[in-house]
Amino acid sequence: MGQAIEPATSDALRAAGLPLRGPLPRLLALLAASPDTHLSLAQIEPMALEAGLALRPAELARCLETLVEHGLLGLLPTTGPERVFDTLPQAHAHVIYEDDQVIDLHVSHETLLAMIADALERRPGAVEVVVRFRR
Ligand SMILES: [Zn+2]
Numbered sequence: 001m002g003q004a005i006e007p008a009t010s011d012a013l014r015a016a017g018l019p020l021r022g023p024l025p026r027l028l029a030l031l032a033a034s035p036d037t038h039l040s041l042a043q044i045e046p047m048a049l050e051a052g053l054a055l056r057p058a059e060l061a062r063c064l065e066t067l068v069e070h071g072l073l074g075l076l077p078t079t080g081p082e083r084v085f086d087t088l089p090q091a092h093a094h095v096i097y098e099d100d101q102v103i104d105l106h107v108s109h110e111t112l113l114a115m116i117a118d119a120l121e122r123r124p125g126a127v128e129v130v131v132r133f134r135r
Contacts, residue, residue, distance in 0.1 A: 005029050016070035026053055027063050028072060031087045038102050040082045076102065077132045091134055 005025045009032060018024055030051050031039065039047075041061055048060055055063065064085055067073040074086030076094065084102075093105040093112050105112065119127045 006032070008032075012072055016072055018066070018070055018072075023053055023055055023059070023063055024066065026051065027055075027060075028067060031067075031073065031085070034087060037087045037104055038076050038084050039087070040084050042082070044085070077130050 006029060009025055009029045010020055013020055013025055013028065027048065030047060030053070031044070034047065036043070041057070041064065044064065045057060045060060048055060053060075064073065068075055068085065072089055074089045074091075076084035076086050076096075078084050078096070088104060093107070095103045095105060105115070107115070116127075116129060120129075
């Protein structure tokens, strides 16, 4: 039923000052094990249910927000109505296509700038660049 809690998950929760008991460790472990790094609440709900995390949607949402507030989950910079959680909490770049495909970019600053310049040159007027500054 339960998801094994990796030591890294426990360490992250402890470092954030969050409880090692209750739903947060299992939720964080569940998200860390997901092959998808960008998940909406609607996508996480059935995963949590299947993993035996009996949380009402409002509780699940509150748990996710707690993980975001403590830097253990990120948020995808989207303009859509639904928040999309990012299981990779460290700052990274994304390529977002209008069909909702999202790709994580883990590249050097130089490569990122070259990719942006290339995209702007190849698709003039069709590329939007969003820079989000984290707290
Ligand atoms: Zn991401």
